[in-house]
Amino acid sequence: MSGPGTASRFTVAGDDPFIIAEIGVNHDGRLERALELVHSAASAGADAVKFQWFDPRELLSSSASLVAYQREAGESDPYQMLSRLQLSSDDMARLISCARGLDLQSIVTVFTPHLVGKAMELSWDILKTASPDLINRPLLEAVDGTGLPLLVSTGGSTLHEIQESLSWITTNEPGLLHCVSSYPTADQDASLGAIRVLGETTGLPVGYSDHTTALETGGLAVAAGATILEKHITWDRKAKGPDHSSSMEPDDFSRYVAFARRARQMVGGFEKSVAPSERAVIAASRQSVSALIDIPEGTVLQRKHLSTMRPGNGVPPAQLDSLVGLRVLRTVTSGSLISYEDLQSESDS
Structure with missing residues (x-):
């Protein structure tokens, strides 16, 4: 795709946006539900599915606490929450295999350097770091050293912090995801104009990790220059859990994907020319x-x-x-x- 940023391994045929169905922890710690969501993502036309891999014992100190949206979702203890939402290494291997059989790429967000090593024992296609870890130099250096394609989320950060974090990534050319770390993100906070700023400033492929509730946001992000979209999907927005309420159910996600791809067709090639029609x-x-x-x-x-x-x-x-x-x-x-x-x-x- 011409325009903000550069072409990358995160684009697909016809310069369509690379669309990631973020299953995250919406499987509720159940492999069967995770597999169902992988199938839903494939049916909706996504290009990849993404999961989160963490070990509460490594991630949470004794003073760790919940954030507001997690408390509003009915959670009372961060350690209990994450423990309930874990999947095993064997579960992750099953999910990768399922995704590959459906022609989906598999992506995992890792939260500690130790899990980077464990992730490399499996056959993930892409690694990702979450927005809070943009300033986590040991983790960024660990994922950079794997040689796998890398996505970096940038929610809650300044442009200076983003540029500093990129100086620690020396062997990889990551894709950046503009993100607003509020759940759900209000329209007035979506800041889609930052997509172009990131692309022009870094020269890297830039996408949007979408926490809004609108079906149209993905298409608007594409019009703003995003080449990658990430959207949480769930089996039920009313289910108990930290991320369900800011996610999309399969039917809406299918419409979201279709609108984003239509938007890409309508944007064209960031040039002015005479159409054959x-x-x-x-x-x-x-x-x-x-x-x-x-x-x-x-x-x-x-x-x-x-x-x-x-x-x-x-x-x-x-x-x-x-x-x-x-x-x-x-x-x-x-x-x-x-x-x-x-x-x-x-x-x-």
């Missing part, structure tokens, strides 16, 4: 130089003889003044187009 209309509706009155054979043209009329397959209006002073070789009736073949310069007579 316009050519016949332009030829019929542009104007050409015409005779304002009957012009007898042998007349030397004056401005008063000339006007413009449709269609546009004759002398262009911009050339009208250049015809003044030329001699008419045959009678041209009022309302007829004048062609160069009808004219002779005085020097040729």
Whole structure:
């Protein structure tokens, strides 16, 4: 895709946006539900599915706490919440296999360097870091060292922090995901204009990790320059859990994907050119130089003889003044187009 950022491994055929169905923890710690969501993502037309891999014992200190949206979802303890939402390494292997069988790429967000090593024991296609870990240098250096394609979320960060984090990634060219770390994200906070800023500043492929509730946001992000979209999906927005309420159910996600791909078609190639479908209309509706009155054979043209009329397959209006002073070789009736073949310069007579 031309425009903000550069082409990358995160684009697909026809420059369509690379669309990630973020299953995250919406499987509720159940492999069977995770597998169902992988199938839902494939049916909706996603390009990839993403999961989160964490170990609460490594991730949470004794002073860790819940954030507001997690408490509002009914959670009371961060350790219990994450423990309930874990999947095993064997579960992850099953999910990768399922995704591959459905022609989906598999992505995992890792939260600690130790899990980067465990992730490399499986066959993930892409690694990702979450927004809070943008400033986590040890983790970024660990994922950078794997050689796998890397996505970096940027929610809650400044441009300076993003640029600093990129200086730690030396062997990889990551894709950046603009993100707003509020769940759900209000329309006035979506800040889709930042997509172009990130692309122009870094030269990297840039996408949007979408936490809004609107079906149209993905398409709007594509129009703003996003080449990657990430959207949470769930089996039930009313289910108990931290992310269900800001996610999309399968039917809505299918519409979201379709609208985003349609938006990409409508955006085109970030250039101004004549579409093939316009050519016949332009030829019929542009104007050409015409005779304002009957012009007898042998007349030397004056401005008063000339006007413009449709269609546009004759002398262009911009050339009208250049015809003044030329001699008419045959009678041209009022309302007829004048062609160069009808004219002779005085020097040729």
